Amino acid sequence: AGDAAAGKAKAAVCAACHGQNGVAMIPTYPNLAGQHELYLVSALKAYKSKQRNGGQAVIMQGQAAALSDADIANLAAYFSSLPAGGK
């Protein structure tokens, strides 16, 4: 499992679209707060490998390209630790 504190430090850039609390202000972007950690790892890896396309995937392909496996684990741990719905 990842390190949520390290993930939080890495997550500043994510907030622009996914919200400070992991709840996206823009309705075409997903909320991440409280999402399952293993699913977030899977999704980030699918963006990084460019297997995940469609919608606005190209944005996340670019973001994920710079992430190491440890970064992905840490970000997933962080967002899954946030309360669902931002409460």
Next chain:
Amino acid sequence: AGDAAAGKAKAAVCAACHGQNGVAMIPTYPNLAGQHELYLVSALKAYKSKQRNGGQAVIMQGQAAALSDADIANLAAYFSSLPAGGK
């Protein structure tokens, strides 16, 4: 926007993986409860078109293949209407 009541009727098959309340019991599957409606539409369309791959996408490609655009809109309306975190 879709019809959440029609989406609920269509959502029985979704519950096996994504939970009765849109909170997945299996940690590799995403929670859908309270997710943004427009994001859910985008994701379902990307599965249907097979643009979204990686992870367990092949399962959702099969599920989404049978969905009309109206089904997709209704399912997105339904899951977005559920309380985040299943509370």
